[in-house]
Amino acid sequence: MKSFNLKWAYLLFIIFIAVYIITYFFNNPWIEIFELKTLDLRYRIRGEKQITPEVLVIAIDEKSLTKMSTEFNDEWPWNREHYARMLIKLFENDTKAVGFDVSFTTPSESNVVNGKSRDDALLAAMFRKFNNVVLGSYLTVEKDNYSDYNEEYKAFLKNNYYYNNYSIKIKNPEYLSIFQSLEAYKIIPPIREFSSLVPSSTYEIGELDPDGVARRIPLLFKETWSYEEGISTGFFPHMDLMLYALYKGYDLNNIVLDPKNYILELENEKIKIDKNGTYLLNYYGEGKNMFDTISFYDFVYGNDYEDYDFEDKIVILGYSATAKGLYDLRVTPFSNNEPGVYIHATAVENLINEDRLYRLNFFYSTLILLLLLTISLIFSSFKKIKVKLFSFAIPVSYIFISYFLFKNNIWIDTFYPVITSLIIPSVDTGQAILKESREKKQIKSFFFKYVPDFVAEKLLKEGKTELGGERKEVVLLMSDIVGFTEKSEKLGPEKVVQFLNYYLSEMAVIIRNKYYGTIDKFIGDLIMAIFGAPIEFGDEVDRAISCAIDMRKKLKEINIELKNQGFDFEINSGIGVHYGEVVIGNIGADFRMDYTCIGDTVNTTSRIESLTRSLDEWLIVSEEIVKRSKKYNFEYIGDHKVKGKEKPLKLYRVKEGDLDDA
Structure with a gap:
């Protein structure tokens, strides 16, 4: 079974x-989806991480939409004059840079004079004055x-090429084929009146993770059109x-991609x-709790933020969760509706x-x-099993390390x-x-047939259930009915079985339960008993002799009972007791095993x-019994030659005074 278990463990390992x-x-997402959920769980356990943000959000929120409508009669999309006012206030307060998470891809339709919008002209003037702006x-x-676009619009887009001034330079271009x-x-792009003055790029979040959560953002993208052209x-x-x-003061015209080293x-x-050119985000918490957020209307037309420190801040204008009808919500590890x-x-x-959050690559993960x-x-x-249970500490420890x-x-x-x-330690x-x-059930069933109940319980409790072969010194007791063969020939089979069952049961009670x-084993009327295995008590010799004496006493009671049951004979038995080394253990075939002993001592x-x-x-x-008995006295019978022994055996009887009328 051990080999079988290990084979399964090795098979699971390989699988x-x-x-x-x-x-x-094969980019199968099922493992990745569960892994992403464990990442989210780590975020939730960690909780929100307090920071002193360098980024400020100006929110196009429900309040701003309502106020602009009621006070300026300006429905969304707003007159661009308001954004010009916002830029003036921000840069007058030493803001470092401003990003627009809104688009200006078509000319404004308000305040149009001679085909030109004064609002666009005003905002363009602000871009010319404050050019640390990025338009999304x-x-x-x-x-x-x-x-599918009409030719006029395609020509409009083709002439709006200023964003190409900020294309990324390539180092090691031969590796672009593996970069995705x-x-x-x-x-x-924004209208050329704007894109010719300030940098512009996409604000796209990019492809979401397999479970639909935004956990990364592309730091670059590839436009096929400009490459083809x-x-x-x-x-x-x-x-x-x-x-x-812009925050760091870097030159936007000198950004370099190294696809060989992913840098x-x-x-x-x-x-x-x-x-894939993406950057793994390290979320601090739910956005509204992490970043100072100011309502667009309150900032542009209110006075509540005159004392706010805008110096060297990055400001991003975008939609809030309350901006009804302007859906720009994503799922993140901290929110299901994150703007x-x-x-x-x-x-x-x-x-x-x-x-940033760094993920260990596939090689090291493997x-x-x-x-x-x-x-x-x-x-x-x-x-x-106790050692096996330690294997469960491996994944638990790994979770804490993770x-x-x-x-x-x-x-x-x-x-x-x-x-x-x-799974591996669980199965194993x-x-x-x-x-x-x-095994315990089998061994318990086996033990209770041959040893006292409390001995069986003790062995099972101590885990001594491996009854493999061992050399052990024990006391053996053999008892046999004198002349039983002749007596049994006078009885029918049923009476023989009845007699043996009664006799052996009575003797077994004395051997198992009392001593x-x-x-x-039982071989016909012969009984063979072991003292000192599978468990030792230290007084095996004297217990065996006491057991023999009680068996002799019991024989008198059995003879009386036999007479009552109609048997017309009495029985007598002979008992031999010897001490020596045996080989003992479970011996037999797979389908039948017996706990027994073999060796010269048995013979x-x-x-x-x-x-x-x-x-x-x-x-x-x-003589071996006599040497080891501490309780009984013996009388020497003599030296007697037995089959299988070169030297005669010195044999003894128990003194009459110790027999107690046995």
């Missing part, structure tokens, strides 16, 4: 490793969708990366990205504080899985290693427990018992 590798290379925009992902960034056919490399920085670059270079700084503006705020804050499963296999090789590393911004895969390192320990339970002997005891007839003694003991 678990194979499944992990296959799901990775959206992407047309599919080429077919772009093809967010890709779209065409960015729809030969205008630029086709790679552009994300709005959040641009805001960070974005901003002057002397290197930012690690994954093969996108807070995801951008988190990304920029992570970049500023170098506070090594960890191999290590955990190997340790589980090692514990599975142990036989004792959480500790997470708090230090390192994400190691937890779900699959924990589950698999639990479960099989071991069932096996032990079955704690182990009944080795010698049988010879001694057979001498009771010729010497006319009912009890004969060997």
Whole structure:
């Protein structure tokens, strides 16, 4: 069974490793989904992480929408004059940079004079004056969708090429084939009156994780159109990366991608990205609790924030959760309705504080899985269940290590290693427990037939259930009815069985229950009992002699009962007792085992018992018994030659005074 259990453990080991590798290379999401949920659980256990944010959110919220409607009769989308006022106030308060998580892809339709909007002209003037601004925009992902645009609009977009000034330079371009960034056919930039003055890029969150949660953001994307047109490399920085670059004072025209090493270079700084160009976010908590948030209306037209310190802050304008009809909500580890503006705020804050979350790559994750499963296999090789139970400490310890590393911004895969390192010991320990339970039931059933109840219980309690072969010194007692063969020939089969069952039962009670002997076997009317195995008490010699004396006394009661049952004879028995070494244990075939002993001591005891007839003694003991008895006195009978022994045996009887009228 041990070999069988280990085979299953090795098979599970191979299956678990194979499944992990296959799901990775075939991009099967089922393991990843559960792993992502364990990451979210770690976020929830950690709770919100208090920070002093460098990013501020100005919210287009329900209050602002209502106030702009009632006080300015300005329904969404608003007159762009309001954004100009916002920029003036922000930069007058020494704001470092401003990002717009709203788009200006079409000219304003308000205050139009001679085909030009005065609002656009005013906002453009502010961009010319305050150019630390990044305008967000959206992407047309599919080429077919772009093809559906009319030619006039395509020409409009083609002439709006200023965003290409910020295309990313490429180092090691031969590795671009293995780089799989967010890709779209065409960015729809802000109107050229704006994009010609300030940088613009996409504000897209990018592809969500398999469970629909936003946990990462693309720091760059690829535009197929500009690459096909030969205008630029086709790679552009994300709005959040641009805001960070402005915060640090980096040159936006000199951002470099190294696809070989998955690195974005901003002057002397290197930012690690994954093969998809994404940046794993380290969420601090629910956005509204982490970042100072000011209502757009309150900031632009109120006085509540005159004393607020805007100096060197990054400000992002975006929709709040209460902006009805302007849906920009995402699921994050802390919220099911997180406004996108807070995801951008988190990304920029992570970049500023170098506070990103690092995930251990597939290679090291596989090594960890191999290590955990190997340790589980090692514990599975142990036989004792108590040792096997220690294997459950492996996944528990790993969970604590995983959480500790997470708090230090390192994400190691937890779900699959924990589950698999639990399954192996669970299966192995479960099989071991069932096996032990079955064995205990079998052994208990076996013991209770041959040894006293309390001896069986003691052996089971102490776990001494492995009755394999061993050499052991014991006392053997053999008893045989004198002349039983002749007597049985006069009886029918039913009477013989009736007699033997009665006689053997009475003797067994004395041996098992009174003197704690182990009944080795019944052979017809012969009884063989062992004292000193499977458990020792230290007084085996004297117990065996006392047992023999009580068996003799019981014989008188049996003869009376036989007469009452109609038997017309009395019985007499001879008993031989000897001490010596035997080989003892479970002996037999798989389908039938007996706890018995073999060896010269058994043969010698049988010879001694057979001498009771010729010497006319009912009890004969060997010299080995005499030497070890502390309770009884003996009389020497003489030296007697027995079969199988070169030297004669010195044999003894118990003195009459010690027999107590036996």
